Amino acid sequence: MEIAELKAKIRDIRDFPTAGILFKDITTLLKDGPAFRYVIDAIASRYQKERVELVVGIESRGFIFGGALAHQLQAGFVPVRKIGKLPGKTIEVEYELEYGRDALAVHEDAIKAGQRVLAVDDLLATGGTMAATLRLIRQLGGYVVGVAFMIELAFLHGRDKLKEESLHSLIVYD
Amino acid sequence: MEIAELKAKIRDIRDFPTAGILFKDITTLLKDGPAFRYVIDAIASRYQKERVELVVGIESRGFIFGGALAHQLQAGFVPVRKIGKLPGKTIEVEYELEYGRDALAVHEDAIKAGQRVLAVDDLLATGGTMAATLRLIRQLGGYVVGVAFMIELAFLHGRDKLKEESLHSLIVYD
Numbered sequence: 001m002e003i004a005e006l007k008a009k010i011r012d013i014r015d016f017p018t019a020g021i022l023f024k025d026i027t028t029l030l031k032d033g034p035a036f037r038y039v040i041d042a043i044a045s046r047y048q049k050e051r052v053e054l055v056v057g058i059e060s061r062g063f064i065f066g067g068a069l070a071h072q073l074q075a076g077f078v079p080v081r082k083i084g085k086l087p088g089k090t091i092e093v094e095y096e097l098e099y100g101r102d103a104l105a106v107h108e109d110a111i112k113a114g115q116r117v118l119a120v121d122d123l124l125a126t127g128g129t130m131a132a133t134l135r136l137i138r139q140l141g142g143y144v145v146g147v148a149f150m151i152e153l154a155f156l157h158g159r160d161k162l163k164e165e166s167l168h169s170l171i172v173y174d
Numbered sequence: 175m176e177i178a179e180l181k182a183k184i185r186d187i188r189d190f191p192t193a194g195i196l197f198k199d200i201t202t203l204l205k206d207g208p209a210f211r212y213v214i215d216a217i218a219s220r221y222q223k224e225r226v227e228l229v230v231g232i233e234s235r236g237f238i239f240g241g242a243l244a245h246q247l248q249a250g251f252v253p254v255r256k257i258g259k260l261p262g263k264t265i266e267v268e269y270e271l272e273y274g275r276d277a278l279a280v281h282e283d284a285i286k287a288g289q290r291v292l293a294v295d296d297l298l299a300t301g302g303t304m305a306a307t308l309r310l311i312r313q314l315g316g317y318v319v320g321v322a323f324m325i326e327l328a329f330l331h332g333r334d335k336l337k338e339e340s341l342h343s344l345i346v347y348d
Contacts, residue, residue, distance in 0.1 A: 013261040025261045027281055031228060031250040040245045054205060060234035064253070067238035068245040071214045076205040077238060087190040087199045107201055 001038045006171055009035050010151070024151055024173075026122055030064065039170060040065070043120070043148050044072040046168050050145040052118045054078050054111060058104070058133055059085070061122040065150060069120055078110045078117075080133050091139055095132035104129070106136045113141030124149040124169055127158030134165070175212045180345055183209050184325070198325055198347075200296055204238065213344060214239070217294070217322050218246040220342050224319040226292045228252050228285060232278070232307055233259070235296040239324060243294055252284045252291075254307050265313055269306035278303070280310045287315030298323040298343055301332030308339070 009029040016023040029035050043065070052075045057066020059081040070077035083092060083103050090105040111117065117137050121130055130147060137144055147162055152169030159167060183203040190197040203209050217239070226249045231240020233255040244251035257266060257277050264279040285291060291311050295304055304321060311318055321336055326343030333341060 011262065016261040023261045027253060027260070027262070027284065030244075031252050031284055033227065033244070033248055033250040036250055037245055037248055053207065057238070060237055060255075061253075063234055063237035064231070064241035064251060067241035070204075070207070071211055071242040072245060074207055074211055076207040076210055078205050079201060079235075079238070081234075086201070087187040087197045088185065088201070110201065110205055 001035065003171055006035060006039065010171070024123060024153075026061070026150065036068075039150055040068045040072055042170055043150070043168070044069055046148070047073060047118050047146050050118070051116055052145060053115045054117045054142070056080055056106075056111075056117055056119045056133060056137060056142075058119075058121045058129060062120055065120050065122060065148075069118065069148075073118070075118070078106065080104050080106050080136060091136060093132045093135050093139075095128045097128060098126070102129075104132050104136065106133075106140070108140070111137060111140040111142040115142050116145045117142040118146045118148060119144060120148045122149065123151040123153065124158045124162075124167075125153050125156050127156075127161035130158070131161045134162070175209065177345055180209060180213065184345070198297060198327075200235070200324065210242075213324055214242045214246055216344055217324070217342070218243055221247060221292055221320050221322070224292070225290055226319060227289045228291045228316070230254055230280075230285075230291055230293045230307060230311060230316075232293075232295045232303060236294055239294050239296060239322075243292065243322075247292070249292070252280065254278050254280050254310060265310060267306045267309050267313075269302045271302060272300070276303075278306050278310065280314070282314070285311060285314040285316040289316050290319045291316040292320045292322060293318060294322045296323065297325040297327065298332045298336075298341075299327050299330050301330075301335035304332070305335045308336070 229244035
């Protein structure tokens with residue numbers, strides 16, 4: 001499948017979630033079985049030799065990709081969520097948004113020291129959410145073998161915040 | 175893998191999300207690669223011959239299972255979300271909770287009439303959320319070939335609300 005074919009399945013929605021934002025709606029790709037399968041297999045194939053033990057997915061679209069990738073890579077799945085959603089004891093990290101701050105949490109026993117972790121999300125924008133997620137993973141002693149996205153909005157330069165990572169994105173918008 | 179082994183990987187958390195609730199924390203199972211893989215394969219195998227075209231997963235733990243099952247069954251994935259989270263035009267449904275009401279939404283173009291749909295969530299409690307989801311699927315003309323859960327809290331009798339469905343749950347608490 002060509003990347004142009006995948007791009008044609010992603011829908012632009014104007015002014016979501018707020019005025020002035022051109023939102024990349026991936027649900028029109030996800031509902032296409034062959035396209036979704038291609039995306040997961042393409043990402044998984046890049047990490048097949050990395051002996052991934054855990055896939056970390058970020059709430060909530062990252063759960064769709066994270067669940068599929070964990071299964072395909074025969075790894076466990078670990079959710080990173082907003083504060084207050086995880087039932088057990090957590091560690092938390094705050095991070096900057098364009099306007100204001102947000103925070104993420106992970107269970108403090110989710111990752112054992114030295115476990116090989118692949119972190120995934122649907123879309124790389126400014127990179128703040130993923131950078132915060134990687135801080136959580138490393139605070140628990142996880143070893144980040146890769147960082148994967150289906151989409152990268154390259155014009156937002158999120159890659160600069162993650163430049164020391166083994167980062168792959170499948171569909172890039174320049 | 176025995177069901178008792180899977181049960182041993184699920185953690186009970188007292189008083190989450192509110193006092194008096196004994197919460198089944200599945201994250202301790204999800205992070206175990208072989209256990210997660212077993213769960214997905216066991217559910218997928220039941221629907222392998224049903225020619226599933228779409229897997230519908232309910233926000234947000236249902237996304238983890240739905241993504242993995244869609245990939246394994248070579249189907250598309252459709253998210254059912256809380257109001258305001260989906261960027262395109264949606265149809266919505268309200269449903270009763272123990273205290274108060276809640277609502278769910280799906281994109282109005284998410285399912286084509288006659289498409290064969292498997293609906294999944296992590297846990298069957300009182301069944302209200304899944305019953306509402308099935309109403310959304312059928313309103314779009316989807317044909318529900320199955321309803322799957324990893325966990326069923328049988329003592330809450332959610333199965334009674336879904337008694338006309340082809341319902342399977344892997345781990346049952348009586």
